[in-house]
Amino acid sequence: TYRMDVKAQWEVVCQLQTAADFADFLAGIDVWIRRPHVVNKRVVGASILQERAVPKDGGSDRPVTGDHLSSRQLLRELIPRGGGPSVKELVTIDEDNGTCLFSSLAASGPLAIPGGGYLIRYHFSGPGEQARVTLAIPKAGERGDGVSYTADGVVAPTVTWLADVLLPRIVRWAEGNCSLAGKSNRDPLVPLDKFSQLYHQLKEKYGPFFVQNWPETTDPHKFVYEDIAIATFLLLLWQEERDTLRLLQKQSFVDLGCGNGLLVHLLSSEGHPGKGIDLRSRKVWSLYGPSTQLEVCALTPSSGMSFFEYDWLIGNHSDELTPWIPVMAARSSYTAKYFVLPCCPYDFDKKFSRVGCAQSQYRCYLDYVRTIGRVMGFEVEEDVMRIPSNKRVCHIGRRRLYQPDDEGDIDAKRKEFIDSRSSCTGVASPSSSCQDTPVVSAEKLSLSGVALSGSELCGRGGDVSTSGSCGDDTKGCVLGEPWLATFKPRPEERTRNGSRIDPKIKALIVNTVAFKLLSEENYVNVPVTETSHSSEGEPTGSDGRQRWNVGGKLHLNDVASLFGGADVLLHLKEEFGGLQTVFRNHRQVFKVIDSHVQIREWWKDDGTKRPGHKGKIARDQKTVEQSTKTKECWFHAHHPQGCPRPATLCTYAHGTKELRTF
Secondary structure, three states: OOOOOOOOOEEEEEEEEEOOOHHHHHHHHHHHHHOHHHOOOOEEEEEEEEEEEOOOOOOOOEEOOOOOOOEEEEEEEEEEOOOOOOEEEEEEEEOOOOEEEEEEOOOOOOOOOOOOEEEEEEEOOOOOOOEEEEEEEEOOOOOOOOOOOOOOOOOOOOHHHHHHHHHHHHHHHHHOOOOOOOOOOOOOOOOHHHHHHHHHHHHHHHHHHHHHHOOOOOOHHHHHHHHHHHHHHHHHHHHHHHHHHOOOOOOOEEEEOOOOOHHHHHHHHOOOOEEEEEOOOOHHHHHOOOOOEEEEOEEOOEOOOOOOOOOEEEEEOOHHHOOHHHHHHHHHOOOOEEEEEOOOOEOOOOEOOOOOOOOOHHHHHHHHHHHHHHHOOEEEEEEEOOOOOOOOEEEEEEEEOOOHHHHHHHHHHHHHHHHHOOOOOOOOOOOHHHOOOOOOOOOEEEEOOEEEEHHHHHOOOOOOOOOOOOOOOOOEEOOOOEOOOOOOOOOOOOOOOOOOOOHHHHHHHHHHHHHHHHOOOOEEEEOOOOOOOOOOOOOEOOOOOEEEEOOOEEEHHHHHHHHOOHHHHHHHHHHHOOHHHHHHHOOOOEEEEOOEEEEOOOOOOOOOOOOOOOOOOOHHHOOHHHHOOOOEOHHHHHOOOOOOOOOOOOOOEOOHHHOOOO
């Protein structure tokens, strides 16, 4: 036990007044003890290695038996971010004096005398006074041994950081009744130190390549490192399982709803056999190579949907498959296990509805997914993933609550539970609520007098699908009798960025709107350019500058009348994101302000700056230089006065001879 005379040995460097009482102060301190990473981003977290009461009479130590002991000590291990060596720290809480002493331990032993530390103290208020919280560090030479506080800026923060960041945060936690207290105080399923070390290794091994070469429109820094963290968690969980059960072979897995497939690639690359299944492929799949097994399949839970050859079923943000993962694991084999990371709330055949639950939608859904796991016969464990996401609570089902001989009775209860959650429970014949929502049919559309079929709008021949999705190339996976007739896999995600519209149709839309705008004369003076397309008879200003027609403007609702009415507009919106998507894809020609479309003043606005645009990374992250001269200039080809920019300054090609090919 290590004690100091708090009056003689310490120098106060900061003090704050607080309205919190001592119990709330201790709750705030407890957050800093058990969850230091919420304020100190240079550490991954802390593990409590030992906790004990310190008797007043100097007798032997005793186990901690209550929350309000006169004095207690905790031994915690701080895990630095980035895989560095961990540091043990002794925390002594003396409730009689209102002090909390934090002391880094020497490496010589688990209870070695500290070489320094810092003290946080609660000063009880007198009549008419407000309580105070102070931060103090040791006075050098006070004890005759030169003890002082030494900071490394990481696990031992600087005194400035302690005073400016930590102490105000502890006071805020205390005064806010400490909503963080009690959160995630359970022991994690994987050790923090091992997680930090392995995550750092995998991050260095896989991170740079995939961040640099990520072909998707999503943010690689989020998705790459999130999947690396999930892979780290599973690898350590499986390592612990092999050590406990003395398994020689690495566990196999199947990732249902694998999305970008990176988690499958990481686990496979680390020696675990498995595959991923999703309803559509992704561009990034081509980076993984043949050793990563990925399949396109719209899964429907059914009697033939068994994964008995795999040890683990994974559902990583698997959406409508999330509630089915425990079911499929339970019915695959008695030894099958599962991991789910719930995100979007789905029930077995519909969106999850929070009925009779007073907690948040996310917490209610987590409890529901846990209930599913227990009904399926699993002991469900919960942990909080260390990933850059708000939805980071995972569930693990690796132990059964019943014996193999009871499988028949348990499966009957499973069926009863699933049927009770069906959206059509008790309905003799399908009602309107259990049928498909009809979509707008547009086999023949009128666009400025031109009849167009739905297949032409899709940019490829073939029949128009009844779902309005321009055909379905997804391979269906329905084996045997479906477990729930009302379940329908999510349809193939539509690409609604206008890329699937036939180029001729896009040109027709652009020209129709642009010429309508230019039919209203509104000339402005622009600098004289090298535009060879200008007509000699065009008006010229007194200063010799060319006059250029910017046209009028149209409300988006009026634009619909140019294309045969609301049906065409609705179909374009359903299939391709609407007319605004077309306008955004032709930023050289158009700009939309306050729901009005007008011609862009191209000589002073090149369309590359998008005010208020904080969203997705540009497709393929092309720079302006990389995309220069890859498309023809619309103004050069179609505007009556030509392009207001000279060819040398226009990023679009003035004629086919300037086009760059790759």
